[in-house]
Amino acid sequence: MRALLLFHQLPRSPHLRPPASRGAATRALASFAARPLGGRARARPSPARAMASQQQFPPQQQGSQPGKEHAMDPRPEAIIQNYKSAEKLKGKVALVTGGDSGIGRAVCLCFALEGATVAFTYIKGQEDRDAEETLQALRDIRSRTGAREPMAVPADLGYEENCRRVVEEVAGAYGGRIDVLVNNSAEQYERPSITDVTEADLDRVFRTNIFSYFLVTKHAVRHMAEGASIINTSSVNAYKGNKTLLDYTATKGAIVAFTRALALQLAEKGIRVNGVVPGPVWTPLIPASFGKEKVGQFGSEVPMKRAGQPAEVAPSYVFLASEQDSSYMSGQFLHTLVVAVSSRSSAVI
Incomplete structure (x- = not known):
């Protein structure tokens, strides 16, 4: 799996500036699959020990959003070791919003391993380095699967014109179609009281977290056919x-x-619409949202006593994207964490 994540000297996306240090970025990306869950240097624990162990992250805080994956310690795990692909998405075109890092990055890489051609969005000037790492990893995977050249498209998806532009650019590049759309962009801010939330705060968070989902989907469905997800x-x-x-x-x-x-x-x-409900997952959103002390204890309050890794969540998206796995499933959510609340769905199609 190490070899899978090495950069290739392929044509660069016109949307991206080169990272500050290609060598550093290469080494960081190549180390993803080798990192243990929640650890930095020790041997990978067994699954049972990983679930039962107390996990702590080094105190850290980024202080602004969007968060930067390349600045995290430890780096999130983007791919499960020895991931077994089965060409479940071969020939499909997938668009993933917020795909430069965190869960979005892990989904992009899993989709690519399953044979999909992948395009993703990121915030220009703030997420360039993370986007470049993801793009180069997708290119490396693509060289083995025969998928088409991946795309990284910069956009603030809180506004309809940007959503329309992204969809048209992606669909135009891949024969006018989009087979899988993953709406994943998000931002969050701690605010102790409702009185601390301004109208501008509300507008910003809703634009990123739900307006973008609605508006990207509005334009994408015009390029989606029966069997799309x-x-x-x-x-x-x-x-x-x-x-x-x-x-x-x-x-x-x-x-x-x-x-x-x-x-x-x-x-x-014939278009299926589902969702994934992650619990606490180690992504750039965490050090960008919380103070050092809370980051250090992140995930310790859940039954497994640890945060999840993006690599542990991404296969749920593969399941929902795959017609052979979930063709009779729509209006549903996969919960990736055991919690003491009801997750029973009221919408069965």
Whole structure:
């Protein structure tokens, strides 16, 4: 798997500036698959020990959003060691929003390993280095699968014109179609009280977390045919609540309702709409959102006593994107964490 993640000297995306240090970025990306869950240098623990062990991250804080994956310690794990692909998405075209890092990056790489041609979005000037790492890894995978050249498209998806432009650019590059859409962009901010949330705060978080889902999908469905799949990223907070992430939690609840309603609307067209509900996952959103002390204890409150890794969540997206695995599943959410709240779905199609 190490070899899988080495950079290739292929043509660069016109959207991206070169990273500050190609060598450093190469070494960091190549080390993803070798890193243990929640660890930095020791041998990989058995799954049972990993689930039972107490996990702590080094205290760290980035202080601004979007977060930077290349600045995290330890780096998130993007691919499960010895991932077994089965060409479940061979010939498919996938668009992943917020695919430069975190869960989005892991989904991009899993989709590529399954044979898909992958395009993803990122924020220009802020996520360039993470996007470049992901793009180069996709190119490396593509050289083995025969998929088409991947794309990294810069865009703030909180505004309709940007959403339309991204969809048209991606569809135009790949024969006018999009087979899988993953809406994944997100931002969050800790605010102790509802009185701390300004109208501008509310507008920003809702634009990123739910407006973008609605608007990207609005334009993407015009390029989607029977058998296509839409997958939306929600959060465990939509089900259990989070008193210091009030606006973020509200958007994640909106994503659940949006997904179930859209599944009903698109069922007659043969387009499935589902979602994934991650629990606490080690992504750039964490050090960018929380203080050092909270980051150091992140994930310790859940039954497994540790945060998840993006690599542990991404296969759920593969399942939902694959017609052979989930062809009779729509309006549903896969919960990737055991929590003490009801996750029973009320929408069965």
